[in-house]
Amino acid sequence: MFQRLKRSEARTVSLSVDGRPVTAFSGDSVAAALLAAGILACRTTPVSGAPRAPYCMMGVCFECLVTIDGVGSRQACLARVRDGMRIETQQGRREAGR
Amino acid sequence: MTAASPIKEHYDLAVVGAGPAGLAAATLAARLGLDTVLFDEQTAPGGQIYRSVTETPAGEPTLLGADYWHGAGLVGPFMESGAQYVPGATIWSISREREIGVSVGGCSRLLTARHIVLATGALERPFPIPGWTLPGVMTCGAAQILLKSSGLVASGKIVLAGTGPLLWLLAAQYLRAGVTIEALLDTTPAGNWAAALPYLPGFLVSSYAAKGLRLVREVKHRVKIVRGVTALAAKGGDRVEEVVYRRGEAGEVRLPVETLLLHQGVAPNVNLANSIGCTHRWDEAQLCFTPVVDEWGMSTVPGIAIAGDGAGIAGAMAAEHRGRLAALDAAHRLGKIDARRRDRDAAPHAAALARAERGRRFLDLLYRPAEAFRVPAGETLVCRCEEVTARQVLEAVALGCQGPNQLKSFLRCGMGPCQGRLCGLTVTELIARARGVPPSEIGYYRLRPPVKPITLAELAALPQTEAAAKAVLRG
Numbered sequence: 001m002f003q004r005l006k007r008s009e010a011r012t013v014s015l016s017v018d019g020r021p022v023t024a025f026s027g028d029s030v031a032a033a034l035l036a037a038g039i040l041a042c043r044t045t046p047v048s049g050a051p052r053a054p055y056c057m058m059g060v061c062f063e064c065l066v067t068i069d070g071v072g073s074r075q076a077c078l079a080r081v082r083d084g085m086r087i088e089t090q091q092g093r094r095e096a097g098r
Numbered sequence: 099m100t101a102a103s104p105i106k107e108h109y110d111l112a113v114v115g116a117g118p119a120g121l122a123a124a125t126l127a128a129r130l131g132l133d134t135v136l137f138d139e140q141t142a143p144g145g146q147i148y149r150s151v152t153e154t155p156a157g158e159p160t161l162l163g164a165d166y167w168h169g170a171g172l173v174g175p176f177m178e179s180g181a182q183y184v185p186g187a188t189i190w191s192i193s194r195e196r197e198i199g200v201s202v203g204g205c206s207r208l209l210t211a212r213h214i215v216l217a218t219g220a221l222e223r224p225f226p227i228p229g230w231t232l233p234g235v236m237t238c239g240a241a242q243i244l245l246k247s248s249g250l251v252a253s254g255k256i257v258l259a260g261t262g263p264l265l266w267l268l269a270a271q272y273l274r275a276g277v278t279i280e281a282l283l284d285t286t287p288a289g290n291w292a293a294a295l296p297y298l299p300g301f302l303v304s305s306y307a308a309k310g311l312r313l314v315r316e317v318k319h320r321v322k323i324v325r326g327v328t329a330l331a332a333k334g335g336d337r338v339e340e341v342v343y344r345r346g347e348a349g350e351v352r353l354p355v356e357t358l359l360l361h362q363g364v365a366p367n368v369n370l371a372n373s374i375g376c377t378h379r380w381d382e383a384q385l386c387f388t389p390v391v392d393e394w395g396m397s398t399v400p401g402i403a404i405a406g407d408g409a410g411i412a413g414a415m416a417a418e419h420r421g422r423l424a425a426l427d428a429a430h431r432l433g434k435i436d437a438r439r440r441d442r443d444a445a446p447h448a449a450a451l452a453r454a455e456r457g458r459r460f461l462d463l464l465y466r467p468a469e470a471f472r473v474p475a476g477e478t479l480v481c482r483c484e485e486v487t488a489r490q491v492l493e494a495v496a497l498g499c500q501g502p503n504q505l506k507s508f509l510r511c512g513m514g515p516c517q518g519r520l521c522g523l524t525v526t527e528l529i530a531r532a533r534g535v536p537p538s539e540i541g542y543y544r545l546r547p548p549v550k551p552i553t554l555a556e557l558a559a560l561p562q563t564e565a566a567a568k569a570v571l572r573g
Binding site: 001002003004005010025027028029032035036040041045047048050051052053054055056057058059060061062063065071073077078080 | 139140141146150153155156186188204221222231233234235236237239240243244247248249250251252253254275336337356357367482483484485514515516519520551
């Protein structure tokens with residue numbers, strides 16, 4: 001799990017993750033927001049269905065793929081949170097048209 | 099700096115990456131009158147070393163340390179330099195003719211540049227141990243990025259494992275932030291000291307020596323340090339629950355853990371340079387492929403220079419000097435300054451570079467990761483994306499697979515979204531050991547654009563010439 005160091009004047013942002021409301025701070029990446037909210041695994045793999053979580057946080061490992069506002073396989077560590085953002089974790093293989 | 103300006107179709111100079119090398123190169127090039135653009139994948143400048151330096155919530159100056167805040171002194175001048183800054187930009191293709199494919203906000207476009215400086219930096223070396231894909235296992239670099247960019251620290255039971263300066267730096271930063279670390283499992287092979295010792299004098303006069311000793315001292319009295327760890331595994335179901343380690347012939351030790359942070363050095367991020375066709379060679383000291391560059395950073399492909407750790411690991415201070423040398427050479431090649439001015443202006447940067455590179459050889463040898471942690475065995479995953487194990491790779495070699503590119507056809511190894519970034523070095527060394535030939539002979543994956551995945555819709559929406567459309571459309 002991850003926790004925040006004290007932080008005073010940051011603006012909060014409201015997201016939904018798999019339909020549940022989550023509060024993040026502006027400036028967070030989506031991956032950081034998920035970890036701060038206690039959501040560790042963000043997808044399961046297409047090959048074996050194993051759970052995966054952010055690993056590198058710098059855009060090279062592609063473990064943190066999630067669906068953001070309907071667009072699948074976005075790198076959560078490279079996307080910044082925005083108010084009203086809809087995030088879905090990904091289960092196994094992607095399907096065409098989703 | 100003009101953040102909101104539209105991207106033009108042509109520039110004198112395109113710089114890729116906003117770490118120390120890219121920032122320094124773009125700043126100086128723009129000052130020398132080159133029409134310069136800097137593309138960066140992140141949303142704020144600084145690269146990974148100075149990540150979020152303009153906006154970090156971990157603003158307490160002593161927490162991240164003076165070396166981190168040095169980055170602010172690169173960002174300020176860059177913003178004033180007149181270079182165009184395009185954040186959130188993923189470069190997915192660069193041709194030998196210097197046509198650049200870039201994706202910004204889900205929309206792609208093509209542009210050209212007369213000269214390109216790649217400053218794509220480093221990535222953490224793969225650390226293929228059993229269980230390294232379990233949620234709760236991440237790299238020390240990732241933990242540091244969470245700290246810099248969001249002020250997030252791991253909580254619960256935390257173990258750090260591996261070798262290299264970043265391991266100690268993160269431990270110190272976590273301690274300063276009030277985080278308790280259960281143990282630091284040091285995998286540095288005992289024999290490394292003897293190999294590094296002849297280079298100790300150079301290290302002692304470098305800027306690394308005092309800092310390094312201070313870090314180790316800061317950490318070792320407050321964290322249980324386990325030296326000489328020779329085997330390491332993460333165990334758990336849906337997430338890591340314990341770390342299991344061994345020291346030589348001694349029995350297994352199990353530690354309950356919620357977060358396991360791994361690190362065993364960094365290697366150049368070569369994907370773009372490799373895809374352009376720049377020649378790389380195996381560096382036996384740094385155990386990675388490094389692009390072949392001259393003193394100015396020029397690669398073997400005309401018009402493509404490489405600066406910073408992407409051209410071989412030398413650290414952040416060296417990176418900024420290499421960025422300036424690349425910028426001076428670009429200005430010379432594009433006719434802005436003559437060779438005499440280039441050489442005269444380069445002298446202080448070359449001298450500073452030589453100073454910054456002091457001690458590097460000692461660090462390379464001291465923190466050279468053990469073979470056991472580079473060349474995995476059995477059911478340990480090599481390719482995280484396609485879930486290919488070490489045993490499968492060895493079976494493919496036994497069937498006659500000669501190298502990494504053939505391995506793709508055998509196992510799809512390296513063909514997932516990360517495109518070999520997390521398995522390339524492992525695969526090269528694994529095949530080399532199995533075949534009994536040096537890694538230089540095995541080579542690396544041949545990478546092709548798009549070097550980062552983009553959607554077909556984004557590709558299809560690219561502007562097309564009439565001739566190109568006619569070539570594929572009938573009637």
